[in-house]
Amino acid sequence: PHQRPSVFQQPVIFLGADVTHPPAGDGKKPSIAAVVGSMDGHPSRYCATVRVQTSRQETSQELLYSQEVIQDLTNMVRELLIQFYKSTRFKPTRIIYYRGGVSEGQMKQVAWPELIAIRKACISLEEDYRPGITYIVVQKRHHTRLFCADKTERVGKSGNVPAGTTVDSTITHPSEFDFYLCSHAGIQGTSRPSHYQVLWDDNCFTADELQLLTYQLCHTYVRCTRSVSIPAPAYYARLVAFRARYHLVDKDHDSAEGSHVSGQSNGRDPQALAKAVQIHHDTQHTMYFA
Incomplete structure (x- = not known):
């Protein structure tokens, strides 16, 4: 972690993106997309953008892909690039985009449109x-696990691999x-x-450069003094998307009538849904999600 990759010799922005979907069987609530971007050269500060994914009439397979692709990604990235320039007075020469939830x-169906x-x-x-x-x-979400062939290299009670272990x-x-x-x-556990x-x-x-960079980004998560399991930009994007979902819950959802109304969020005006997840201007340039 003490080695500084050469990528930081020029302005670079790190983007993290994720899409959260409603629970299985709940087709009434919309999906929510979130993108975060770094705002300094460390990187340690991030800004977030969030959107509601509108539903469209398509086949089940096409719908699956359309819900996962971030529909308004152009405007979301544009906002983050503008804010990066305002914060640093530089235009990033490189964009490193970590996409979670795919x-x-x-x-490939998600990557090319994005x-x-x-x-x-x-x-x-x-x-x-x-x-x-x-x-x-x-x-x-996969079933691969790593183990040390040499017992002397195992770490902890569970005998895990040391932090930073890479297999390529x-x-x-x-x-x-x-x-x-x-x-x-x-x-x-394992x-x-x-x-x-x-x-x-x-x-x-x-491969070595990208693996080192990714590992270092796992040390920049502000909630924890240890390294985390995924890079901070991807982690923040997931937090933003999950947090925005709570903004779509109606105020009277605790009552029986309110539960019925809140279950019909898909029938609400798309503009009302977009406004519900919109970040207040006082906090949109802060790490409110951390």
């Missing part, structure tokens, strides 16, 4: 503004750029490593 089968949206956000600011984009999917061969894809990183120390899939990389990172 399953194995959805990756890559185009990020590029459009840059071009909307300046016609010739084309920073390098690195698109990384962060996965926690043998169990990874034979031709694609992916790796497993167990960035956190296991406190209870540690679950995070799986990172690099779907696009204009910045030509080597």
